[in-house]
Amino acid sequence: MPPRKVVTGMLLAAGSLAGSVLVRRxxxxxxxxxxxxxxxxxxxxxxxxxxxxxxxxxxxxxxLAAQ
Numbered sequence: 001m002p003p004r005k006v007v008t009g010m011l012l013a014a015g016s017l018a019g020s021v022l023v024r025r026x027x028x029x030x031x032x033x034x035x036x037x038x039x040x041x042x043x044x045x046x047x048x049x050x051x052x053x054x055x056x057x058x059x060x061x062x063x064l065a066a067q
Contacts, residue, residue: 032057 032048034056046053 034060 032053034046034053036044036046036056038044046056048057
């Protein structure tokens with residue numbers, strides 16, 4: 001296989017990998033979640049779409065808007 005094709009293939013693979021990482025990071029940032037911290041150091045995280053988050057997100061939005 002000619003070296004030019006190998007280099008082109010490697011650049012294409014690296015670009016695809018970098019693009020997929022960027023898309024995943026952007027998608028993760030857009031999702032809202034509620035993190036509840038307890039006195040004993042434990043934490044519960046509720047992702048957007050869960051029943052708990054649907055109840056808590058409007059309350060959190062009100063608190064943040066009041067600040």
